[in-house]
Amino acid sequence: AQSVTQPDIHITVSEGASLELRCNYSYGATPYLFWYVQSPGQGLQLLLKYFSGDTLVQGIKGFEAEFKRSQSSFNLRKPSVHWSDAAEYFCAVRGGTASKLTFGTGTRLQVTL
Amino acid sequence: DAGVTQSPTHLIKTRGQQVTLRCSPKSGHDTVSWYQQALGQGPQFIFQYYEEEERQRGNFPDRFSGHQFPNYSSELNVNALLLGDSALYLCASSFSGVRGYEQYFGPGTRLTVT
16 A cells, blocks of 8 residues: 655744755555645645656746655755745655555645744 | 636535535546545545546545546535534546646535534
8 A cells, every 4th residue: 555654744944944845655666756735725736746757856836856766755845945835735646557646644834034 | 727626615514414516627637536635634535536437436435425427527425424524625637648647636625514
């Protein structure tokens, strides 16, 4: 069975500081990995995805993520955080022919000015 | 290009009642998935519909059922509502063809069961 762990429930960073949100997955083969962002009361917006190829993927809003097979990780990064980045971030995995997404419990990002 | 739309936005029901939620997929998408997101949790997969058939189902009781119409829109029905069914219900659409791996989410329907 596939699973996702997001170890950090809540992270606070200052505006302009760098950000890294952690994600660890469990799946027997190469997974499809995703990061979504959710603002309060809203649906989920896809930030970026990894299917294959280059292990460093670029997404929208200046976010990037790196797939590390040896560590079963897919951490999300941003060099300089903006106050508008405050939201809930979810990592998700889709494995092989199973088309459902399995989500982590999310990381709430707070940005201080 | 309209994205995924869901209706209604909010809904309040009483225990034991039945509810129907609706979803229209993004243009060009033929697959609809439904997720339940309890407060403070990540979304949990309920089921997925493709070609008007339930293709995959998560760990939800039979009180949760669905339907997909020829125009690819979908409904989620929940019978005999329980307090624990209170959640944000998210619909996601995707394309079944090659490279159609991304799921695009609607804004959700907030269901409150009293």
